[in-house]
């Protein structure tokens with residue numbers, strides 16, 4: 001009974017409440033400062049990362065007790081006088097920030113770099129990318145560490161008694177000093193700590209479940225009961241035919257039974273064809289000038305300790321509206337680099353690239369082209385869709401969410417309209433029944449078709465494909481090529497880096513052959529592929545022939 005008396009004693013409960021307040025405030029401030037320090041640590045600017053490093057070094061290397069005493073005793077000498085509670089909050093926050101910076105940095109680094117490259121290609125700026133793509137994925141690995149840190153801090157608030165904060169442990173000691181009932185008083189205090197830390201652990205559990213993309217996607221699937229009642233085997237959506245112009249609420253058809261095989265090729269009414277045709281129309285408005293112009297393009301990468309690696313050595317090349325150009329060449333010849341330069345995922349060293357008459361992400365200053373500060377906006381305005389070899393779908397988002405992301409976040413589309421557009425696109429690539437599936441639940445071919453749909457959702461005027469089938473098993477290549485073929489047939493301007501010679505022969509208007517950073521041969525696809533003029537092209541085609 002004695003223990004119940006202490007468990008409900010106002011004295012101890014007030015002490016616990018003070019400990020909780022210090023912990024909550026210090027954790028919020030510490031995590032915010034920790035995130036800033038983590039980003040500073042990851043900066044390429046050595047001065048910025050150096051400042052963060054020194055801060056973390058000092059705060060992690062000195063005891064928090066001394067830090068609290070320093071803030072409480074030393075700051076008044078500089079004219080800054082803080083009360084004990086504020087001192088404790090600031091002291092714990094500053095100390096926590098140093099530790100948080102490191103585990104947050106670990107979490108951010110655990111997200112694959114390709115995720116942010118894919119976000120950039122969709123016109124997403126650094127802030128949106130961090131908030132929508134990187135942090136949600138990093139949070140999964142950071143959450144247990146935040147929970148650990150919160151529990152440690154709650155227990156560690158007893159240290160705040162050195163600056164006269166009257167928290168739980170301190171109050172328990174004061175009671176014991178008067179009644180010497182060590183056992184009961186300390187058991188009561190320990191129980192109060194245990195109760196609170198248990199709540200923190202339960203909170204961690206709830207957050208982890210909410211952050212689990214698999215559980216989230218499953219919760220969108222109809223339950224067994226719902227399926228039985230409605231007779232529907234998978235999630236169903238109203239899918240508006242592209243004919244309806246995507247008008248919300250149009251007469252729709254329901255996504256069909258999952259047993260229906262995915263169409264090998266989108267039908268003529270598919271939104272894929274509608275978008276491609278509209279891109280082709282707008283491209284033809286500038287038909288007298290090439291849509292893409294590369295002039296004397298140079299690119300070198302600086303390799304630490306090994307000097308510069310010159311990857312592109314003066315590339316000149318043009319693509320006309322509605323044209324499909326296949327870029328072939330041996331590994332390392334600079335094909336992907338050239339694609340990445342076109343939508344400014346890399347910075348040019350020399351020369352210039354114009355898309356629809358504009359330098360993407362460059363502005364002229366004193367006669368010189370310099371990268372603009374508004375790079376994300378420049379990419380978004382250029383409307384260049386890009387599809388990568390490794391698909392690079394956002395791992396924490398379903399197929400539908402992947403496609404909706406850029407229209408909503410970059411182009412300000414209303415969520416309902418973006419959802420309808422995304423469903424039409426999924427239907428167009430034969431994947432409407434996989435709308436709520438996470439990338440990890442899709443085959444490589446399906447992921448790549450979602451990636452194409454995602455790129456098309458921004459209504460691109462130009463599509464760049466970087467070896468879109470290289471990472472696929474041979475039996476999955478056909479389904480991706482079928483979608484690309486239908487885009488090409490509908491008039492989309494496309495540049496395709498590929499090793500698929502048959503695709504290049506059948507679909508491309510032109511083939512450009514690259515070797516060691518220069519264009520060796522450029523001409524009509526059939527001519528270059530059946531009757532190459534250059535020895536290097538002949539050698540490459542013989543090698544591909546043998547491989548096939």
Ligand SMILES: Nc1ncnc2c1ncn2[C@@H]1O[C@H](COP(=O)(O)OP(=O)(O)OP(=O)(O)O)[C@@H](O)[C@H]1O
Nearest residue numbers: 301302309311329330331332333334335336337338
């Ligand atoms: N970020 C980078 N830093 C340093 N070197 C790079 C970087 N990106 C590419 N390279 C190098 O540039 C060269 C050309 O790379 P690129 O990816 O453009 O070639 P590719 O022709 O597309 O080859 P593959 O067909 O194998 O993809 C390669 O030697 C590659 O190692």
